[in-house]
Amino acid sequence: MAWEVTRTVRVRLDVPDDRKSDLHATNDLFQHCANRTSEWAWRYPDEECVTSKSDAEDALYEDLREETNGLHANLVQKAIKRAIKDIDNCVDDLADGENTSQPEYDTFSIVYDKRAATYYRDKVSLATVSGRVECDYDSPENPEGTPHGDYLLNEDYSFSTSTVHYDSEVDEFYLHAVMEQELDVDSPEKAEDSNVLGVDCNVDDHIGVTSTGAFIGNADYLNHQRREFEKRRASLQQTGTRSSHLTFQRIGDRFGRWSEDYLHQCSKAIVEEAHRHGCTHIALENLEQIRERISDEKKFQQWAFNALQTMVEYKAEEYGIIVETVKPQYTSQQCSKCGCTLEENRDGQHFECLDCSYTANADYNAAKNVARKLAFKLQQGQKSPAGGAFCQYALQSGIMTVSDTSVSSDTPVSG
Structure with missing residues (x-):
């Protein structure tokens, strides 16, 4: 019997100067897809909000692919999924009698799974509106005892769906790498438990x-x-x-x-x-x-x-x-x-x-x-x-x- 242990490691990306604009353009279109989905799915207070990802994809996917001309198909799907998940959380809040509003997206945050990104231990290849861009990781010289060494470079952990963020104050891109490991619940490795x-x-x-x-x-x-x-x-x-x-x-x-x-x-x-x-x-x-x-x-x-x-x-x-x-x-x-x-x-x-x-x-x-x-x-x-x-x-x-x-x-x- 097994269960998953998940860890997130924040890694600075060394993005080539001539490719930074491609990541920004990709984020703009990703957020456009999320906002369009949110606008379509948010029906409160007149109707019930849409919380089905498959319904949203059926209604919006083809149009969003045309509107974003060049955005990776998987990124369109991930943007739809993000918005629907947030709408679902809002519906739960409304059911509890809490005030909430339609989700809006205006920050830099792109969701990448293994269809839109190829993850390595020292770099990542990301799909953008202008093709793939390879970004090296900025890892510590001595990673032992750091999250990079414990999880990112640890072969016992594999990469899962992660996100790319941008810090405008320092003009740097970061990968929030999600690392997963499957454990046997009958083993004594309870130091890994939540x-x-x-x-x-x-x-x-x-x-x-x-x-x-x-x-x-x-x-x-x-x-x-x-x-x-x-x-x-x-x-x-x-x-x-x-x-x-x-x-x-x-x-x-x-x-x-x-x-x-x-x-x-x-x-x-x-x-x-x-x-x-x-x-x-x-x-x-x-x-x-x-x-x-x-x-x-x-x-x-x-x-x-x-x-x-x-x-x-x-x-x-x-x-x-x-x-x-x-x-x-x-x-x-x-x-x-x-x-x-x-x-x-x-x-x-x-x-x-x-x-x-x-x-x-x-x-x-x-x-x-x-x-x-x-x-x-x-x-x-x-x-x-x-x-x-x-x-x-x-x-x-x-x-x-x-x-x-x-x-x-x-x-x-x-x-």
Whole structure:
């Protein structure tokens, strides 16, 4: 009996200068196909949205092939699949009573499987609108102990469907290489099993608290610095001189760099905590749900949450750690020890279960619940014929194994 282990490695691509425009043109057409599919499949609120990939391909494939003239057929299919999958997720959210909107695509992200890309251990050949382009990998001189050595160069792992991204700030292309290995569930290789670090993100107190009990960053301090910047900016705007205008620009740039650097430090700490505990996954709360509890300084806090999650994602990829999101409903009200869920369990930063009397920092308690949600999701979705019984989440002292979807707490349920 076997199940699949998946790892993602972020690899910088050495793209020939005269072929970079081909990748950009390919991405434009790929995103066009995704947007056209999204527009066609999104019928809410008048009708039911289309969530069938085969129906979408039947309706759109031939037209998209003509509209994109030169885009690889498999890339057209992958763009349709991406949009339909996102529509399907939106339909689930709507069914749960959540607000959502039609997916839109405007970033650089192209999905490549083995029909549109040929993967090697040192390079990749990618289909573009102007033929294939070969890109060497920028690997570390000594790959031992790095994700490149552990997965990319490891013959036990094979390449799966991956994505190509572009970082406009540094003008670099990256392959997010998905590496897969099939394991025997009866073997002792449980170090490869899923192990989740949960993170509870906040608009006040600590920026993030992990299921291992790490308290990271200071959201109050970040918001204080933002308010001080806004006061200074308002004062300079009132002055209205050329000198004040230049100062206004300088302090704006300075605060932007400072806040971004601060979030980089926080995201690095989160990923290092996951790496230190041998985690394969990091569980974060869904951004849409986070925004619902934001009040003051809404725009800035939304940016901060989005930036932190993005930073965690690409830093985690360097370690082969996967970042996924879960819905945070009731994570702050549920007892992580016995599973009792009551609004009265939480009083500010203090959590005390009215059923079993368990007490803890409220955000630490929530982080364990966030971790458990993803562990359940992974346990249910494993491809093992045995059902997959080795999903775990990391705690302050040890780990908790999820082997039964009826378990809703740190206390195992006895049969």
